[in-house]
Amino acid sequence: MNWGVIYDYRDLFIRGIGYTVLFTSVGVLFGVLLGLIFGLGRLSKNPILRWPSLLYITIFRGTPLFVQILLIHYAVIPTVWSLFTNGEPPSAVFSGFVALSLNAGAYIAEIFRAGIQSIDRGQMEAGRSLGLNHGQTMRYIILPQAFKRMIPPLGNEFIALLKDSSLLAIIAAPEFAYAGYATAKSTFARWESYLTLAAGYLVLTLIISRFVAYLEKRSATD
Template identity: 55%
Template sequence: MDWDWSVIVEYKDLFIRGLLVTIELTVVAVAVGMVIGITSGFMRISRNKWFIPAKLYVDLFRGTPLFLQILFFHFAVLPTLAETFGLEAPDAMISSFVALSLNSGAYIAEIFRGGIQSVDQGQLEAARSLGMTYPQAMWHVVLPQAFKQMLPPLGNEFITLLKDSSLVTVIAVNDITYAAFVTAKNTFVRWAPYVTAGLMYLVLTTILSQMVSYLEKRFQTNRY
């Protein structure tokens, strides 16, 4: 086993860049995914037939591998759109943002739908009987209760997304995994770069897990 840690010092700038890119990808994908997920979640619980595409979107992105989605958007969808509208081909970061955000949005949509449906329908009916409009009842009565149910799976989704962001290495995005790969390839040292990358992911996921745990305790209420 080759534990030459000097290569990490030599390529530290690459790892720092990889860390920042990984965080950037995760934050943007989570933010955009939340917007897409909440919108699609509301459409999923609606009885309006025009919202059927929301189910197709969720099934499509949950039923196909994220790895394939990244390749599909980077090498097929986005280049075709750029060529059609006479634009420059998007770089790998844009493709990564699109793929990760849409994938995350599909899972968040189901989490959101499940959280709302876990709240007793009588809560909504009681709020409406008090004179609240449907949006007011959802915002002031249903969503606060649903959020407590959604928090644990949302936290798991964010942690999963952070780890899955490593897949963008396949299109040469300079994330943590890419930094480890380049270091190992250039120096022929295998253990140190990949162990370093693993530790960096572990630290990030641990921090995120602690944040989620804090929020869970903050919103925890006595069920009895």
């Protein structure tokens, strides 16, 4: 095997790792925001909030991320963009941010729902008896307790999204998997390129796993 090929294309791989971390971080960040909104909406007794939340969660959990990426990049964004401007639609990077955020939001919404429902109902009653309204009780009593229980599944979602971000290679987003694919296509060094991808993703997932384990340990002692 000619590992010198990987060294020659090192800038492409390093750039790809940077974009992969960026895609994953942005996806999780906005996914948490969407997850909190739609997770609470899913638990709401108001049908105006509950049914749109349930529809969003069902669609994005029930369809493949691969299909979502294609639909968002080649159909949704160009169509929406053409309604407001005559310019070129945003790049694959923007589409990647949107697709991963929407997908992660649906899964994280269910994590929030399960975490909140795992808290004893007496906690809400205790908060209300202290004079707090529903929102204050949720913010100061329920969510802090639920979040500690949500750390492991949120960590799993972070890892899953990191690996799923490789699907963005299909729209030529400059992430890690695309770097390996482009290198293999240009040099025919398939073993070297794809083994480098496997090793890179393994290292990234191990780093995240250790970080999540640290957060779990720390939250258990708080």
